[in-house]
Amino acid sequence: MYHKILLATDGSNHAIRAEENALTLAKGNSNSSIEVVYVVDAEKAKSDVLNYWNRTDLTDTRQGRLNEFEQIAKKAGVNYKINILRGEPGPAIVDYANRNNFDVVVIGSRGLNTLQEFVLGSVSHKVVKEVKCPVLIVK
Numbered sequence: 001m002y003h004k005i006l007l008a009t010d011g012s013n014h015a016i017r018a019e020e021n022a023l024t025l026a027k028g029n030s031n032s033s034i035e036v037v038y039v040v041d042a043e044k045a046k047s048d049v050l051n052y053w054n055r056t057d058l059t060d061t062r063q064g065r066l067n068e069f070e071q072i073a074k075k076a077g078v079n080y081k082i083n084i085l086r087g088e089p090g091p092a093i094v095d096y097a098n099r100n101n102f103d104v105v106v107i108g109s110r111g112l113n114t115l116q117e118f119v120l121g122s123v124s125h126k127v128v129k130e131v132k133c134p135v136l137i138v139k
Contacts, residue, residue: 002026005034006102008093008127011065014108018138019069022106025136026078033079037096038066039089090126097131106136 007022009015026032066082073080085092097105107124128135 001029002103003029003031003033004101004103005032006093006097006100006105007034007036007069008089008105008107008123009036009038009065009069010089010108012108012110014110014138016068016108018106018108018136019072021136021138023073023076023078025104025106026080027076033081034073035100035102036066036069036080036082037085037093038082039085039087039092041087041089090123093123093127094130097127097133102133104134104136105131106138109137109139 002025005022005025007019009019022034026034070080070082083096085096093105093107105127107127109124124135124137128137
């Protein structure tokens with residue numbers, strides 16, 4: 001059904017559940033592949049630099065958020081590709097999804113930003129409003 005799946009992740013609990021759902025969609029079709037996008041937000045990057053003293057620790061932390069997905073995808077035999085985007089997460093995901101003609105976008109309902117935990121996350125809200133394909137929002 002879905003051949004070209006875009007998975008937006010940030011390492012949050014909702015994103016991890018979104019990863020599981022994207023893998024389930026991909027396993028259902030041998031022609032499917034998942035493109036994972038992780039957006040490095042300039043504002044978030046500033047606070048990350050304060051929390052991690054050197055660039056190696058910062059890079060390792062970001063990569064660590066993707067390693068578990070890679071291991072699971074390899075075990076499941078799912079084709080995948082990982083892309084690191086830069087910018088504000090909502091617009092960056094929307095732009096990437098619309099330029100690359102995905103069949104579906106899979107995203108967690110809330111991300112790592114604790115300020116937005118009371119409502120549907122602003123990133124997932126922007127994505128569902130502006131992407132030109134179906135969007136699966138995972139709680």
